[in-house]
């Protein structure tokens with residue numbers, strides 16, 4: 258994880274480096290640093306914590322120099338201290354690194370035996386020592402770079418300055434993305450195109466295994482064997498993604514309230530509302546595949562789990578799903594005639610990408626359900642299913658989740674149509690329900706805020722919270738728990754309502770709120786029975802249901818949030834809204850850093 262940038266500019270670069278890093282802060286915010294070459298020497302400023310601390314540092318001690326590199330860190334090896342903050346300096350070499358050098362311990366032992374004195378606890382420092390060693394052996398900078406890369410195992414995106422070459426940045430990529438930006442007499446590099454968007458929209462992406470020598474007027478790119486290669490130069494639309502909070506307190510709040518609009522865009526991409534028809538989806542032949550595999554992480558995985566219910570129920574298509582970090586190692590017997598979907602907001606999640614490559618290796622057709630259109634997962638999949646949520650800045654995923662659901666619902670209905678498992682009337686009825694969803698979302702968002710604030714005040718006093726649901730409300734219960742814990746730091750778990758009596762019921766007491774997600778669907782009566790079990794043990798129930806459910810439930814929940822009655826296929830999207838707002842408002846009461854919660858990062862590019 259971590260974000261890296263580099264600039265070869267015509268003016269001093271330190272403030273522009275920090276500006277670019279701000280757009281990469283979603284990748285990590287444990288510490289940050291910049292280095293430049295000035296007066297024939299490497300200079301750096303580093304600070305623990307968020308970029309604002311580095312900015313303060315730079316105000317106190319400005320840094321000149323027209324060439325520089327920068328880093329924002331999500332700590333993997335070594336505590337998030339200033340000492341471990343990048344850039345790391347070794348004998349005239351400065352290095353910033355995103356990724357993990359898996360064989361760092363072995364390299365460190367070897368280098369230490371030869372006299373290296375390591376200053377940090379990071380895996381990154383071996384890179385500088387390897388380069389310095391190769392230079393001492395008589396190699397020039399390029400030879401040293403190539404020799405160093407051959408020694409590394411693991412994932413990396415690198416930017417490197419050599420003090421004896423103040424007009425060049427060396428860069429390399431193996432795993433995490435790396436974009437080179439072409440300016441007017443200036444060159445840039447960064448972990449993504451958005452970091453570079455204010456400077457240039459002319460971008461060249463390095464392929465895996467590539468490394469490059471970036472000078473003031475262009476870049477020479479080499480493959481892993483040091484053969485010169487050409488990579489296409491493309492015009493990026495990243496500038497459109499430069500986002501601000503508008504009138505909202507946090508990006509997360511803004512993104513929650515954007516959902517009626519963005520889910521409408523997402524659905525509109527797959528559904529012809531004038532004809533009430535799902536457009537034929539190209540890329541995966543749902544009519545012919547015997548089964549579907551899905552891999553994803555975190556919230557995207559939970560969206561996939563809801564998708565599984567839809568593909569199986571409507572399209573009669575068996576779905577094998579797992580979190581990507583397990584999926585790729587399980588050696589699942591997958592048929593090459595099957596297809597696999599990889600769901601990822603960022604399109605860069607390392608485990609999801611590895612699962613995609615694993616399935617491609619087995620010969621499956623692959624589809625990427627992604628938000629970032631030029632991400633690695635999007636580029637490597639056979640078919641791309643964009644979710645069109647727009648930039649999601651808050652670390653807690655909200656609008657990407659409901660857009661992922663909207664796209665999966667459309668794909669499942671499209672698959673049902675292609676496989677002939679639903680009649681045309683049934684397809685039309687589902688499409689009609691999906692068409693109503695954005696309006697209903699708006700209605701819900703406008704009606705529940707005050708009630709949620711009161712509940713959130715109460716919830717913020719809890720130590721543990723349970724979420725229960727059945728059917729598609731079960732993954733939603735897990736999503737509710739994930740949302741609450743990641744931004745409020747309150748311990749929360751989501752369970753299948755029917756599993757309660759197999760263990761979790763032992764946790765029930767008057768201090769543990771139990772949030773029950775129960776639209777009045779096929780499972781409602783069963784879920785109400787599970788609620789009874791909670792009530793009988795003094796549990797405090799917050800019921801989220803619809804008008805019919807509220808009328809049918811004879812149970813005294815301590816609070817009932819009543820949503821409009823909706824078709825089963827859109828219930829997960831509609832019921833997401835109180836779940837998200839509850840987590841958001843609880844975190845606001847608790848005063849946590851909602852958009853950048855502790856220990857997390859938006860894009861997880863390490864395994």
Ligand code: M6R
Pocket residue numbers: 554555556557558600601602603604605606609652653654655739740743859860861
């Ligand atoms: O970018 P991705 O969708 O692949 O990210 C997957 C997870 O890291 C992500 O959903 C994470 O769980 C969110 N912080 C949850 O809100």
